Amino acid sequence: MxxxxxxxxxxxxxxxxxxxxxxxxxxxxxxxxxxxxxxxSIEKYAEISIDRSLLTLKTGGSPTADVLLFIxxxxxxxxxDVISGKAPQIVFPASIGVIFFMIFPMxxxxxxxxxxxxxxxxxSIAGEKEKKTLYLLASSPLKRSAIYTGKFAGIFxxxxxxxxxxxxxxxxxxxxxxxxxxxxxxxxxxxxxxTAFFFIxxxxxxxxxxxxxxxxxxxxxxxxxxxALLTTAWLTLPFLEFLMNLTNNRTDFLTYFEKxxxxxxxxxxxxxxxxxxxxxxNLGILIIASFIFFISGMVMFTGQxxxx
Amino acid sequence: xxxVKNLNKRFGKTVAVKNFDLxxxxxxxxxxxxxxxxxxxxxxxxxxxxIRPDSxxxxxxxxxxxxxxxxxxxxxxxxxxxxxxxxxxxxxLVSFSASLHGLQDRNMIQTTxxxxxxxxxxxxxxxxxxxxxxxxxxxxxxxxxxxxxxxxDEPMAGIDPVSQxxxxxxxxxxxxxxxxxxxxxxxxxGLCSSITVLRSGSVMVDDELASLRQRAGKGALEIKLVDVGxxxxxxxxxxxxxxxxSVNGESVYVQFSSESEIPNIIRTAACSAxxxxxxxxxxxxEDVFSRFNAESR
Numbered sequence: 209m210x211x212x213x214x215x216x217x218x219x220x221x222x223x224x225x226x227x228x229x230x231x232x233x234x235x236x237x238x239x240x241x242x243x244x245x246x247x248x249s250i251e252k253y254a255e256i257s258i259d260r261s262l263l264t265l266k267t268g269g270s271p272t273a274d275v276l277l278f279i280x281x282x283x284x285x286x287x288x289d290v291i292s293g294k295a296p297q298i299v300f301p302a303s304i305g306v307i308f309f310m311i312f313p314m315x316x317x318x319x320x321x322x323x324x325x326x327x328x329x330x331x332s333i334a335g336e337k338e339k340k341t342l343y344l345l346a347s348s349p350l351k352r353s354a355i356y357t358g359k360f361a362g363i364f365x366x367x368x369x370x371x372x373x374x375x376x377x378x379x380x381x382x383x384x385x386x387x388x389x390x391x392x393x394x395x396x397x398x399x400x401x402x403t404a405f406f407f408i409x410x411x412x413x414x415x416x417x418x419x420x421x422x423x424x425x426x427x428x429x430x431x432x433x434x435x436a437l438l439t440t441a442w443l444t445l446p447f448l449e450f451l452m453n454l455t456n457n458r459t460d461f462l463t464y465f466e467k468x469x470x471x472x473x474x475x476x477x478x479x480x481x482x483x484x485x486x487x488x489x490n491l492g493i494l495i496i497a498s499f500i501f502f503i504s505g506m507v508m509f510t511g512q513x514x515x516x
Numbered sequence: 517x518x519x520v521k522n523l524n525k526r527f528g529k530t531v532a533v534k535n536f537d538l539x540x541x542x543x544x545x546x547x548x549x550x551x552x553x554x555x556x557x558x559x560x561x562x563x564x565x566x567i568r569p570d571s572x573x574x575x576x577x578x579x580x581x582x583x584x585x586x587x588x589x590x591x592x593x594x595x596x597x598x599x600x601x602x603x604x605x606x607x608x609l610v611s612f613s614a615s616l617h618g619l620q621d622r623n624m625i626q627t628t629x630x631x632x633x634x635x636x637x638x639x640x641x642x643x644x645x646x647x648x649x650x651x652x653x654x655x656x657x658x659x660x661x662x663x664x665x666x667x668x669d670e671p672m673a674g675i676d677p678v679s680q681x682x683x684x685x686x687x688x689x690x691x692x693x694x695x696x697x698x699x700x701x702x703x704x705x706g707l708c709s710s711i712t713v714l715r716s717g718s719v720m721v722d723d724e725l726a727s728l729r730q731r732a733g734k735g736a737l738e739i740k741l742v743d744v745g746x747x748x749x750x751x752x753x754x755x756x757x758x759x760x761x762s763v764n765g766e767s768v769y770v771q772f773s774s775e776s777e778i779p780n781i782i783r784t785a786a787c788s789a790x791x792x793x794x795x796x797x798x799x800x801x802e803d804v805f806s807r808f809n810a811e812s813r
Contacts (some may be wrong), residue, residue, distance in 0.1 A: 211585075217615035225603070340599035344609075344657070347564050348616035349589045514566040516557075516595035516669075 214350050215358055222362025226328060230366055235325050236512045244313040245377045247307060248385060251336060255388050256301040266459060267445040267466050271482040277444045278304050302389040309381050310481055311443060314396060317374040318474060319436050321400070322407045323385065325367055326428035329411025336422040343516035352510040356412070360502070363408050371400045390479055399477045399491065402470055406473050406494050407432070409501035416505045416512070420435040435472040442469035443478075473497075517542040518563065518665065518695060523572030525717075529697070531557040534717040536572070541712075545687060545694040546723075547704035550714030556697040558717075559597055560667045564593035568704040576665055584768055589617070592658030596697075598651060602643040606634045606653045609642070610660050617661040625660060631683055632656040648675040655683065666694045672703050736769045736797045738779060739785050746789035753788040754781070769797065 258274060259281045278301060286296035300308075333356075336342040345355050378393040392438050411428050418424040445466055449459045469475050476494055480487030520538035524531075533555045540546040548556050561567035562574065565584040569590060577590055610625050629638045634650045642650060643649040645661060651674060658666065666687075672680050680695040684707055687694055698704055704725070711728060713721040721728060741747060744766050751768055759781055760771040762773050775796075782794050 211616070211618055213618045214616040217612065221612060225601070319666065339601075340595075341601050343566055343595060343598075344592075344600065344613065345616070346566050347588060347591070347593045349585050349618075350616060351585050511568065512570060513561070516561065516564075516566055516593070516598070 211349050211354070214348060215354050216346065216359035218350065218355065219361045219365065220505055222332075222359055223365050226362075226366060230324070230328075233320075234369055237317070237320050237324070238373055241313050241373060241377055243315050244316055244373075244439060245309070245381060248308055248313070251305065251308075252299045252303045253305045253385060256299065258301060258303070262448070265446050265449055266463050267449050269466070269479065270442055270446050271478060273444045273446040275304060275307055276450055283378060289511050302386045305381075305386050306389045306392065308481070309378070309386070310478055313377055313381075314374065315436075315439070315474060315478065317370065317377070318400060318403050318477060319432065321367060321370045321404060322373075322432045322435075323429065324370065325363065325404060325407040326411045326432055327425060328357075328363045328366060329408050330415045330418075330424035330428045331421050332363065332369045332412060333415035334413075334418055334424045337419070337515070338421050342514050346514040347516075352507050356506045358410060360408055363412075364404060367404045367408070371397065371404055376415045382493045388486070392484075395481050395487060397482060399480055399487075402472060402491050402494050402498070403477055406498040406501075409498040409505065413501045413505035413508075416509045435474050438469045438472035439474035439478065440441070442466065442472070517575075517577055517693060518546075519573075519575045520559075520563075521573040523559070523562065523574065525555075525562060525567065526570055526571045530634065531717050533562070533569075536714075536717065536719060538712055538719075538722070542577075543640055543692055544710060544753045545704075547711035548695060548699075548714060549698040549699070549701060549704065550684065550720075551699055551710055553692050553716075553753060554714040555717035556714055557669050559714075560593065560669050560695070560697060563665075564588070564591055564667055565698055566593075589655075589661075590664040592661065592663035592665070593667045594651070594654045594658045594669060594671055596673065597647070598654035600650055600653060600657075601644055603641065605641055606656070607638040609632075609653060610656045613657040614660045616722055619661055628656045628660045631659065631682075635681060638733035648679060651675055652679060664692055666692065666696075668694065668696045670697055670703070672698065672700065699702075735775075736771045737781055737794055738797045739768045739770065739782075739794045740766065740792040741768070742790040742792045750785050750789040754784055757784050759784065 251274065251287075258278050260277055262284065263265050263277055265276070267273065282298060283294070291298045297392040299486065332344070336345075346352070350358070375393060375397040380394040382391045382393050410431065411424075414428050444464055449462050452459050452462075469478075473494055476490040480490040518540040519539060520536060523536040525533040536555070536559060538548075538559070543785055548559060550556050554602055558567060562581070565587055569581070569611065576587050579586050579590070580706060581587060602723075604612070607628065610628060611620075614620065614625055615712065626635070629635045632655050634649070634656055637645070637649065642653065645653070651671070655668075655671065658668075668687075671683055675683070687696070692712050696704060696708065701711075708725055710724045711721070712719055739750070741750065747763060747766075747768060751761055751763060754768070754770055756766050756782075768785075770785075772778060772781065778796070782791070783809065785794070787792060
């Protein structure tokens with residue numbers, strides 16, 4: 209039976225010992241998300257529909273496909289103004305504004321949050337094993353699984369302010385700037401929480417697997433960077449396809465490349481927010497992967513020898 | 517009570533513990549003695565459930581080792597060189613440890629801090645503590661939940677004589693099962709009623725201390741001569757009178773089982789050689805090894 213008091217103290221201690229060091233990360237997070245969210249309000253948005261018949265893209269799943277469609281549509285519709293010497297006034301559809309929010313503040317927030325999580329989670333086991341302070345917890349009546357879960361819960365609690373701030377930012381944009389667009393703030397909250405869960409599980413698995421905190425942190429940071437790069441590649445695919453079509457090049461390989469970019473958790477996040485119809489599947493993949501990492505890490509940690 | 521049967525543990529290619537048996541009676545203080553890398557810390561690591569054994573049966577107070585959580589409620593463990601988070605104070609760490617056991621009695625925490633000599637420095641950060649004080653904190657952490665079984669890995673190593681004296685008094689008055697390790701018999705002198713001697717992961721001797729002293733000799737007398745040339749003559753004379761004597765360097769060592777034998781030994785030695793000095797040397801672990809190595813041949 210779980211020693212509930214001991215478990216709560218463990219979670220409290222995990223939060224307490226790193227909260228001070230987390231304050232600069234919170235500050236920069238809030239600052240950067242606020243700036244990128246506020247910058248969206250500088251543009252004008254209106255209820256404008258996008259003519260989807262102008263372009264057919266094989267890589268049309270990405271939200272930037274809509275951006276490309278809008279730019280193409282705007283270019284075509286403002287041709288007569290340009291010819292007559294008038295400067296065209298661009299007004300973005302609210303749906304495009306929502307995509308800007310997804311790509312900039314939301315993705316920035318998720319990437320920063322993931323890097324923060326990786327730093328904390330890789331130190332949670334590997335760091336303590338290296339310093340040989342883990343014996344304190346491992347020699348208490350708490351089971352190894354409870355210790356692992358407690359550390360997980362502590363990191364999740366530390367991440368909550370970031371998740372909450374992304375949600376607040378989304379509430380602000382959907383209540384104000386994009387009031388005509390469907391409110392995706394709850395979906396964004398759900399996505400942020402699941403992404404946090406994913407990266408904590410992955411980070412802790414690395415922490416259990418690798419002996420040294422430095423190696424675990426390095427591997428974790430590389431994973432976040434690689435995921436961000438894959439998602440960036442996914443976002444640029446429609447533009448790449450458009451350019452290659454213009455120059456009469458083959459674009460079949462782009463659909464294969466698109467499948468690779470879906471491996472990134474950030475791509476799944478964007479897909480689930482952009483296409484709510486497929487979000488169950490996308491978030492489900494993240495949840496399943498998170499559970500696999502979590503259980504694997506816990507099983508490994510339970511069987512390991514702890515040096516005192 | 518601790519019962520260990522046929523315990524084995526290997527780290528990669530290195531055999532740390534091999535066919536290890538141990539039986540510690542309830543409320544006894546038992547010593548586990550052996551040189552560096554003999555497997556003492558590994559045995560304690562296994563008993564405290566930090567290390568998983570490869571095979572063997574272990575029970576503590578009739579609870580099998582597999583019931584790790586129940587074992588850890590009974591056991592208090594102090595590692596050889598405890599590493600503790602330095603941004604805590606002693607009081608917070610001991611309180612934290614008590615909380616992990618579901619305890620929050622401030623009086624009990626204060627008593628534990630006082631018992632381990634930490635009451636005056638309890639609210640100082642550990643980064644200002646010496647290694648000896650950190651060991652005292654680790655001892656307080658192990659004691660705070662009043663464990664039925666105490667496992668102490670070389671507790672006297674690296675601590676000052678005042679702390680050693682305090683710890684000895686505490687252990688003698690504790691009244692529960694204690695398993696204490698050390699590299700020499702000085703560690704357990706006056707403390708343990710029984711000992712197990714380990715070498716290379718295997719048990720060499722497992723006996724009551726009084727019986728062991730009788731078999732190996734209580735101590736030795738070191739005799740230094742004015743003229744080193746007389747060493748062989750004195751040695752033969754001593755051996756003729758039944759003394760267990762051996763030469764080491766320029767000194768002759770004569771083992772005795774009782775201090776009452778010392779005057780006779782000196783008298784015998786003085787008859788055959790001019791003595792510069794004679795002094796008592798305590799029985800060492802090497803003496804035990806050489807004695808029991810010789811017996812086993």
